[in-house]
Amino acid sequence: MRLPRSLISLLAVTALCVTAPALDPQDFLEKYGYLHHDHHLHNAVEVQSAIREFQWLSRLPITGELDGATLQQMAEPRCGVSDEGSQQIWAQRVNVIFTGKTLQQRRRRSARQAEKWSKHHLTYQIVNWPRHLSLGSVRLAVHTAFQLWSNVSGLVFQEAPKGPADIRLAFYEGDHNDGASNAFDGPGGTLAHAFLPRRGEAHFDMAEKWTLNGHKGHNLFMVTAHEIGHTLGLEHSPVRHALMSPYYRKLGRSLVLSWADIMAVQQLYGKPSNNRPVRLPGQVLNAALQEWEFSELQSQGDTAGLPLYCRGAFDAITMDQSGTVLVFRGGMYWSVSAKGGVSGPLPLRERWSHLPQAIEAAAFSPLDSKWYFFKGKRMWRYTGNVLDPNFPRKSSELGMPRHPDCAFYYAPLGHMVLFKGSRYFVLNLKMLRQEPYYPRRLSDWTGVPQGTNGALTRSDGRLYLFKDQQFWRFDPVKVRVTREGLWAKDLSWTGCSYVPRSNNIL
Template identity: 50%
Template sequence: MVARVGLLLRALPLLLWDRLDAQPAERGGQELRKEAEAFLEKYGYLNEQVPKAPTSTRFSDAIRAFQWVSQLPVSGVLDRATLRQMTRPRCGVADTNSYAVWAERISDLFARHRTKMRRKKRFAKQGNKWYKQHLSYRLVNWPERLPEPAVRGAVRAAFQLWSNVSALEFWEAPATGPADIRLTFFQGDHNDGLGNAFDGPGGALAHAFLPRRGEAHFDQDERWSLSRRRGRNLFVVLAHEIGHTLGLTHSPAPRALMAPYYKRLGRDALLSWDDVLAVQSLYGKPLGGSVAVQLPGKLFTDFEAWDSHSPQGRRPETQGPKYCHSSFDAITVGSHFWEVAPDGNVSEPRPLQERWVGLPPNIEAAAVSLEDGDFYFFKGGRCWRFRGPKPVWGLPQLCRAGGLPHHPDAALFFPPLRRLILFKGARYYVLAQGGLQVEPYYPRSLQDWGGIPEEVSGALPRPDGSIIFFRDDRYWRLDQAKLRATTSGRWGTELPWMGCWHANSGSTLF
């Protein structure tokens, strides 16, 4: 049996490479160039403001400008890294004004006019600012898959970020009254012009208009989330687009909230020095001589954390566990977990610490081995292994040393290989038996698992031999033998064993 497993492990990548080799050939260079030109024109690198020059020179100069803005090696060549950057989700606001200011600042730097450079203002042209310091806002609607109270909390926190470091103050306007700033979620074309039409997950996630129009628009079809590692973090995008409504353009500073590509939450301050200086140049420092309050991103990692003592946001007629009404991480939500029996019976939510002492909240990936029954948990760069309620390793392990991914999306014990598998973005990792080392040939593309989407939030083998993958409110059923998804749907309404089915009326709870 051991020899057979080893053969499977070595043969699987080769078979999957054959499948990938059978895919259509890579698109031609002319088609890629046209797409790149459309991108550069949309975001302000190829337009009337760029000096006239031969077509090839203008294109090369635009590529150089984009590479510099994106912190890439500046070559002027449309290489693989540049193309990959163009496909990343970003803000839909063009970089035209930002690039002109950035170029001037760099010129000052090389001319050694450092003092003058510091005085450069990174905001829109004169007149595009609010001439008052008390601004009202309204959340017109919100993503369909997220609870309204959690979204409102994220909106309040996003506005608070800017008021902490400036003289601005914000308050939420009544639903029927006027508001200075309006936040709205739209689908597709929403009368902003075809260039601003949303195109579903990926691409431009949102865009906003400078004062004093006071509008920020978000793609309703995006996979929004209010946790750190699932879907697109709505809080970060909210805070970024609010910055535009205040008059800020994009920032060239590394790790700036106002960079064109949205910042990741982490331990560093959420607003960079460039963000703070920009908003203070427009509106001044905090009133009363108070010190600007900078907050690290780790404070904003989970607006959906389950609170067993708070009924807010729960409709009176809604029944069932919390995960029936939102997405979940691994086998947990926040600091709690549920046990779901095959017949659909669901346990009460219980604290993770009650079952596994020393385990932190907001676990990112979890799996149980069908070989020895041990539980494996993953968060950040650390791993835990429990045999029943007792830790096997004593202390959490630093699992990146073995090549494991940082912040994995999901974990799975894969019966055909008798191995643990970790999923991260568009790749997966097979772990060596009994250890935390990644097997040779890995990581590999998730295309090997035909039809399984990127950024899955959980995976679970079923008694019938299938494997269920989860992301947001949807599931995909994988045929182990064929390594491809055979069915998909909404797990809250179509998988009764998940415990989201009303036993009396037969109606769904999702």
């Protein structure tokens, strides 16, 4: 029985308008192995059982109903590997711990030819990589991800740049000859998928914004480490904070591999030769990856001598009172003078101490000549380079959202504006509180897309918004977008073009 779409819509509305999954819920359950693909309609009992299994793996209350939390979880970016059989395989692993015996009856994993490699020395190859990351950065992330697993098991990995290799990693867009169900869907949705031993491949969606450390976008190291787990024969895990959860973990303070991850790989490949697993905290790896990326940015630029952010990846952008544009990426920033000269990258925290390692939004306000930075659930405010007293402040205290897409001062309102998803928020900078009657729908800004990663207002009063490699110019008088294009190519004041400036600059 296919669930009525009216019921699904009603559930979404009653759950405070949570984001609906990209797929119809039943299609989602079929895609990820909870319901079998066939031409027959599923009855209510089958659908309810599938929902319960999904909720179990996602660590949600097991209700068997498509409630708001379940629909929202379905909409989160995740691994494209099927969850089929995860519950039975997990039960088997736990049974081995307590009884030392393997369960005799369990559902076979479809399309899985082998559960483990027959050897412990494996080679890997990086076939290609995203244009906005250097090969050196990608190699480091991949090497570190493989090392994570060898630290806790009897496996040894070696890169084979020219192949052949046991495990191959590649980036693709859309349909890439893996079958329609494995076609990549662009930003969000499925980020990557992998195949178990024998085929030994991991594929990543080229259209995603991949990053090396924990700033905006998807952490390439964490996603790679997860997909490597699949190439070794590991299924999705129901354990909270497990690396092998179908919904990718953040690189935080905790240990990257949970006890469940270690148990799973050791049951297949044994313990490391020294019998003492090396477990690394997330903040140690994050610092190492960020230091490497900073070194890469300082030593390498584009072939044309342009700053690396011109390849289309930055976290925030703003402009100060002198007309200098500042572009932020990870723990670094660049300055582009009003005349077009670029300086940087420079360490973010050398200029603004007390900031986190990376930010999600930044804005300079001409109203009070202060700098505002946002990351997670906090906001920092600086006078020049000095952090103001009583900062950082919790965003919730100000009525602002966590993890904003972008922030900017907007003169027609006389306040700071923050975009987050399908809504925008207005912050009164004098009172440091949200203006009444907000948040409102982003549709008020005609033509502006969701998910912009930066915004600033030029001296002519027009607002520029950025998302990946595109920009939108918003006219506050006409109250709509009047132009769009590729910012690195079309906007010389971003520091990505050596075209002489003229009276016709955008």
